[in-house]
Amino acid sequence: MAISAGAHEDLALLRDAAREAGTIAMRYFGHNPQVWMKGGTSPVSEADHAVDAYLRETLLKARPDYGWLSEETADDHARLSARRTFVVDPIDGTRGFLDGLHSWCVSVAVVEDGRSLAGVLACPAKQETYWALPGEGAFLNGRRLQVRALADTVDIGGPKPLVDRIPESWQGRLRRIAYIPSLAYRLAMIANGKIDATFVKPNAHDWDIAAADLILAEAGGTLLDRTGKRPLYAGEVTNHGALAAGSGELLGVLAGVIAEADEG
DSSP, X not given: OOOXXXXXXXXXXXXXXXXXXXXXXXXXXXXXXXXXXXXXXXXEEHHHHHHHHHHHHHHHHHOTTSEEEETTSOOOGGGGGSSEEEEEEEEETHHHHHHTOSOOXXXXXXXXXXXXXXXXXXXXXXXXXXXXXXXXXXXXXXXXXXXXXXXXXXXXXSOXXXXXXXXXXXXXXXXXXXXXXXXXXXXXXXXXXXXXXXXXXXXXXXHHHHHHHHHHHHTXXXXXXXXXOOOOOSSSXXXXXXXXXXXXXHHHHHHHHHHXXXXX
16 A cells, blocks of 8 residues: 555654653643533543643644644634644543543544544553554554454453344353543554454544554454444544444454444
8 A cells, every 4th residue: 555645754743742742641640630521521631631732733833734633622624625634632531541540542643535644642651652554554662563363262342232232152252351441542452462352332533543543454453333334534524333343253243233233
């Protein structure tokens, strides 16, 4: 697969910015940052706002012609006229961040024509950085990633009602993982061979998954919607229905479950 013009430069920009953003977030981690509730149910902290402000200033200064889509910035549909768009979650897994869990990350991607051209997850509390370019592989701290082959027991994440709908012939092989608040990190765990698959409940947003989707794909996995297609990003609609992530035969089983659940 040919790399789009400027993709290597965009990846370098994302990696540098995500690293510094992670440093900013760590200044708040474990120090009881101020917290507000969005929509009455979703927490956002002063750490989220600080990271978002840094990334917005840094990335758009470097690429002023790119669009901007972030969880913590009011959406401006002027981005739809841009050829490329930054898709950003300043802290993916804010609940875990606030609870002192280490599995949160800064998620940044560049999207063109609905597809991620470069993606980075900086997870400073774990001292992990994931990145990928289309056709060039996915990496964790410089080590190339590959999804793991299925074993007799498979580790799976996601909402219990969906896991319960997996056919009985598979149920005896399933080992359900503990909840991971960061969806991006959960997808990275599949790419890193730590777990096998996960369901994603409806209403995930582009900023949750745009970077992790590319990392997973370059590690040999796939993220699918109920129609069996990969999601598109940075369009007018930025949220998604139920999704399934994994590889091989197990991914096919999960994709069948979300298709049937939607029909039901």
